[in-house]
Amino acid sequence: MARILVVEDDVETAEHLVLSLREVGHSVDLAANGRDGLVLAGSGRFDVLIVDRKLPGLDGLSLVKAVRAAGQRTPVIFLTALSAIADRVDGLEGGGDDYLVKPFAIAELIARVQVLARRAENASLLTLADLEMDLVGRSVRRAGVPVNLLPREWRLLEFFMRNAGQVVTRAMLLERVWGFNFDPGTGVVETHVSRMRKKVDGGFAVELLHTVRGIGYCLRAPD
Amino acid sequence: MLRIRVLSSLGFRMTLLYAVVVGVAALLAFTVGARMANSQITKEIDESLADRATQLLALGGSDEIAASIVRRTSEVVTARAYFYLLQDADGRVVAGNIPPMPPHAGYIDLPLPDVAVLRKEDDRDDHSLRGLGIVLAGGSYFVVARDIYDFNVTKEMIFDTYAGGLLVTLFIALLGAGLISSIFMRRLKAIERTSTEIMAGNLSERIPLRGGNNEFDRLSAHLNGMLDLIEMLMSNLRQVTDDIAHDLRTPLTRLRQRLERTRLHAANLTDYETTVDQAIRETDSLLETFSALLRIAEIQSGARRGRFGPVDLSALTLTIVETFVPVAEDQGRPFDSDVAPGIWVRGDHDLLCQLLANLVxxxxxxTPAGSGIGVSLAPSAMDGEAHLMVADSGPGIPAAERQKVFQRFYRMDSSRSTPGSGLGLSLVAAIADLHGMRVSLHDNGPGVRVDIHFSRSSCGNGGGPNA
Incomplete structure (x- = not known):
């Protein structure tokens, strides 16, 4: 699967990350400080960089800025214990593609790595099994039957389609579909997803959208 | 000691510098003026000498001139009169009362001749002659001269007056410098005293104001404002620490007890798994509370104001409504919304989103399932203001508790059983405060109505940031 570089100085966290990512099949390299991280990241052989914000030697933000300045577009996930909202903005403006505040559930990180490792292409027609989504014509069909979606449901489905086969977490949906960087409370994501699901899967023998317990959802074609 | 401090004070130095500048300017003005007056008077004297010489020359040859000079100098010569000299080609005096001299054609300065009789009060040093020498045909030399005592005395008087004036100016400047620096020092001392008090731990100390609108009062008012903010932040910090101590300890204790009990009494793996799952859930909720606390503290620090921009509150409100309507519908709640378009505010989009989401x-x-919810956003009757309202038809909040619900960790007895950290409304209050919005709770008969009043951004006018 993906080749991942973890730049993290805390030994226990680093070990936890490396083991968990290897367990799901990624090949993982580890750098314990910013300078080593920059040298390894500069080689350009990774699909995703996981970078801690606070590192000895060279801090994570400077590392990513240096990598970006060198013209590399490798996706970056920042990890941080800094929960201040301003830091998040700095991280994303500094070249990060995603931002996770410690502590986080490992499933959340794995889901985000999968999504970043397989950047969705810019197709105008998304298809999955018998589900078709025409982004230009603004229409959705399941087995040829038109499906009417509300704007929010449309954006949900588009996100699922673009990340078909990947696990998508609640927090990811809130960030990408709503633009919320906070949890508006239980029920919001579930309600909207269940309404969308009723329109897309309702009445069909094969379910495409699956709930991943305790983590989120996964839209995938039947085996 | 005090003298040295006065001399080194900035006020003193500035005033002194000012006095020096004024002195130099006066000196320059005097020099130019004196020079101009000097040349004017000299010109007049020279013209009168030329007139007199012309008169005498008009008489004819040297004999006629000599006769006229003899006549004119026959009386006692007093100072301030005209003086004459006619000498032959060999330098011998033919007539006149000026000692002979080597001939020099043109204007000359001469000492007062000894023959001149002075007035008793006059000083010989103040007298001198200005003369016009003319070389006649045949080599004889003729001089007409005038005592310029008055001119000399006037010059001296001007100089004396100026020197005295300068001395007085400098003296007054010095006095003023001392006075101004002592005023400066008194005001600075007050600030120094206050900061010493504050450093000693008395945070509520403030710099006294004199009630004027001078630089010192304005600076003091500014410093006092800063001190108010610091004191507020300090007390906030203390409050947060207390809150954490009180409200996080309980769940942590519970968590510890549960782990301990499982360690001692667990019979099988399932027991362990159940406890670990429970522990993870509790830790998550603790962490959530913790980050909510940090977020409130960050908002209250005001640092986010630096990232304020124009926010379309109407669009934002519609997003929240659209997000929550399905949730309300599923719970069988009627959801009314009335959102006026084009209401803009200066603020932080993310935080305003969270404020509204938290209220809804x-x-x-x-409130129990089935109770209604209402959200409205409208311009106020007052110009430039707007009004956001979130209401429900639930059981309501007793008047006595309405202010308390904004406090951290405050939970009404009736809501102890519902999930939540007790931080939602404190976060709302912090965000509203950051944006200068006024939040109030009212009886909605039945239910609660949250009113938020705020001033609309000037970039509104129904258009947008570019309108």
């Missing part, structure tokens, strides 16, 4: 979520959590 709050009504969903704290």
């Amino acid at each position: 979520q709050n009504t969903l959590t704290h």
